[in-house]
Amino acid sequence: MNGVHDMGGMENLGPVIPEPEGEGFHAAWEGRVHAMSVASPTRSNIDAGRHQREKIPGPEYLAMSYYEKWFRGLTELLVAHGHATWAEIARGKAEPGFAKATPLLRAEEVTPRFMRRGSYVRDGAAPAFAVGDAVSARDLNPHGHTRLPRYVRGREGVITALHGAHVFPDSHAHGQGEDPRPLYTVRFAARELWGEAANPRDSVSLDLWEPYLERA
Numbered sequence: 001m002n003g004v005h006d007m008g009g010m011e012n013l014g015p016v017i018p019e020p021e022g023e024g025f026h027a028a029w030e031g032r033v034h035a036m037s038v039a040s041p042t043r044s045n046i047d048a049g050r051h052q053r054e055k056i057p058g059p060e061y062l063a064m065s066y067y068e069k070w071f072r073g074l075t076e077l078l079v080a081h082g083h084a085t086w087a088e089i090a091r092g093k094a095e096p097g098f099a100k101a102t103p104l105l106r107a108e109e110v111t112p113r114f115m116r117r118g119s120y121v122r123d124g125a126a127p128a129f130a131v132g133d134a135v136s137a138r139d140l141n142p143h144g145h146t147r148l149p150r151y152v153r154g155r156e157g158v159i160t161a162l163h164g165a166h167v168f169p170d171s172h173a174h175g176q177g178e179d180p181r182p183l184y185t186v187r188f189a190a191r192e193l194w195g196e197a198a199n200p201r202d203s204v205s206l207d208l209w210e211p212y213l214e215r216a
Contacts (some may be wrong), residue, residue, distance in 0.1 A: 001055075001143065004062060005053070005054050006114060006140055026065075034067070038113055039103065042078060042081045047169040047171050047172040049077070050173065051173040061128065120166045124164070130159065134158055135156070136155065136157075137155055138154075141171045157206075158187050165183070166180060168181040185207050186206055186207075187194055190202035
């Protein structure tokens with residue numbers, strides 16, 4: 001999806017300010033938003049959640065903090081799936097007579113859920129490319145979710161690693177199944193991305209799914 005969230009290579013967005021290690025949240029409400037997203041009855045996956053946040057209009061997106069975007073995406077998904085109305089969210093209370101649902105995740109289960117390690121590795125088709133192959137990132141302009149950054153589209157690189165088949169986010173975000181596809185690390189020379197002004201010794205490595213690539 002071509003939106004303001006795809007900021008790779010963009011300028012004049014201000015400095016990147018490092019944050020202290022080990023501080024996951026700036027305030028208690030951010031932790032609650034994170035927990036509510038994990039326990040959401042929409043059962044939306046991580047890719048669907050990302051796509052929902054990508055749909056926030058650009059001016060609003062740029063004015064929001066990280067977890068404000070998460071809260072916005074969560075509330076929109078809750079309304080879209082019929083679990084709440086905007087009036088209920090504004091009041092913080094359910095409508096009288098609203099059916100009480102069984103919680104998807106109890107309070108005591110939140111920490112173990114966060115601590116459990118997940119994986120997107122799946123069985124899938126044999127890879128079409130091998131380490132050392134020269135490839136080009138396809139010049140795509142999708143309306144839906146994608147993990148192919150805009151700044152690398154149409155650029156040539158070399159495959160440096162193969163990671164097996166992983167859940168394909170472009171399908172997963174839209175309820176079209178996991179559709180596992182081979183995942184590669186592709187190295188792009190800085191000058192291929194940024195032109196002759198870039199340092200010839202620099203490069204950028206990206207993990208890219210096979211549908212994003214074609215032979216150079």
